């Protein structure tokens with residue numbers, strides 16, 4: 556069986572790097588064969604899965620410095636039926652890739668907004684006068700660098716290698732401890748063949764809207780987990796896009812959705828939420844696999 560895996564392209568993105576790690580793990584642990592399919596945006600890779608054009612998508616969801624990748628959260632909410640099969644966390648090391656011989660010759664820097672944000676102090680210090688242009692991905696502008704020696708891109712060393720381009724300065728992220736969490740996402744019911752086969756799952760991700768914008772609307776959903784002694788590892792709000800000040804909540808819970816306590820929590824949660832989506836119950840690929 557061959558499955559297609561959508562990811563943010565063109566080739567060499569951090570998302571592709573995460574997809575390759577997942578593919579290596581699949582190859583070692585299953586008989587599944589894979590084909591990687593680059594898409595021009597995170598949203599398009601998720602739409603490809605929703606439309607059945609790809610079996611899976613590997614998308615960034617959260618960075619330890621910059622926080623949520625809002626495009627991922629918004630699209631996962633919008634496309635009902637997507638399921639998280641697995642998570643993996645990748646260390647991120649950004650590099651300034653350019654054919655310029657010195658920083659003084661650079662006029663424009665391109666990259667994905669997350670990468671630009673993760674290097675903003677470095678950029679202000681070493682390239683305070685350059686024009687900064689946000690792209691859909693860290694690799695979108697790489698093909699122009701050879702023709703435009705006054706431009707640079709922030710991307711991975713793997714990307715520099717793939718495009719045969721020089722790294723002018725390496726390790727330019729503002730914080731050395733820089734990690735991004737990726738989700739492996741499918742459409743429909745969870746599928747054991749894409750997951751780490753263990754008896755239980757370590758995480759469950761939920762998203763919900765609350766019935767009314769009233770005092771305490773969020774307290775009750777949170778109280779359910781507190782009272783059952785279930786730990787939350789993340790909470791994020793996003794605008795509903797219906798009216799100013801109305802939010803959706805994304806919650807990661809350190810528990811298996813199939814456990815009895817979680818089943819009670821989820822049943823109770825339906826009484827205190829407007830729309831409740833269980834985005835997935837899954838494990839995290841161990842760091843030893845990276």
Ligand SMILES: O=C(O)C(=O)Cc1ccccc1
Pocket residue numbers: 563567568569570571615618647667669670691692693694735
């Ligand atoms: O543009 C990429 O390479 C991506 O995969 C998005 C991204 C950007 C910066 C850090 C992690 C993921």
